[in-house]
Amino acid sequence: MYKCSLERMTDKIKTFSKYGDAGHGGITRYSLSPEAIMARKEFEKRMKAIGAIIEVDDVANMYATLPGSDPTAKRIVMGSHCDSVKNGGNYDGILGVMSAMEVLETVYAEKIPHKHPLTAMIWTNEEGSLYPPAMMCSGIVCYDYLPEDIRGKFKYEDMLASKSILDSSKTFGMALDASGYKGDKKYRLSRDKYLYMFETHIEQGPILEDNNKEIGVVDCVLGMFNYRIKFYGQTTHAGTFPMPKRKDAFFAASKALCYLHEEIDKLGYPELVYTTGEVVCHPDVHTCVPDFFEFSFDSRHEKPEVLDKVLKIVKSLEDKNWCGCTCKVEKAWNRDTVYWDKKLVSYVKEAAEEAGVSHQYIHSGAGHDAQFCAYVIPTTMIFVQSKDGLSHCEPEYSKPEHCTDGATVMLNAVLKADKEST
């Protein structure tokens, strides 16, 4: 049983938190921004210092590899992303990068024998906060293996043309060219060269903390669906038109949303989550009765049969009269539950047990680069407890002790994977 270093991990957390420091406890570090470049340089510097070989692919994904004893063996890769949302925290994504670095640094410092080359990596533009969509560069690299309806969103040319949300004259392709990190396609993660993938990430939810567990042994990323629910009424003057004669699309939508909550809660699945986070109102003027209102509806659960029941309720909205307005339910997209590789999950569980780190099985409700990677090579994830379950905000926090234990669990799980074929 090898242990990672709390001192080294704490130093990394402190150092990386400077790159994009927004001045109130968190960071804004958009992909390929000057702040993200500083984080990449730090990664490069520290990995070169232990003799790792640095490679960068054509969409700036970075790979730092420590050779193993068998030059013909495939690589075991660990990593995550170093970009953040606007006013995000110091742990989302970067913890997975720092954990991968910590594993390599521990292997180097303790001279741990290993057969397979071990790689720490950074995925470019996971958040998609400046250049949408999210998980852009894992989508590009894993493209050939992704299900048809998902891959359509990650065409290489479309991604290069993705416009900055702050300045529509700038594209992701331009940022890539200017970054100095546009490498070679031959370095992309592939089945030929890579054997397994591990991603450590903060939980971004309250389950581990509520159960007093440090580490989550993640078994899957939840399946989900995303629908747009639209209401069509009649606009008219807010001051002159009597209430009983109105077809107010906003009011209709609000009634329908309450109906959804009541009916879905009656299903009684405690792990089921569903969210309306985006709305469109037309004409969106305070003196006009709205004639159009649209809201998003995102629902997630492990079991497809549960999501089917929710979807039945959502679709039933079309058959009802909503204050004189008509309702249309349109699918935006969905994805099936992605299960992690059972053998790798068991390595993580055994490693946590052997290291004496408190743990439990957990699902991932959020999407991660690892879920695309899972279509290419066997993949799994490790979660580290998040304080108050908060993420994508500045108070996001995970204890350095827990972060280090997460890296220790990943190190020992990787070593189990390394030994399996010898």
Ligand SMILES: [Zn+2]
């Ligand atoms: Zn993340």
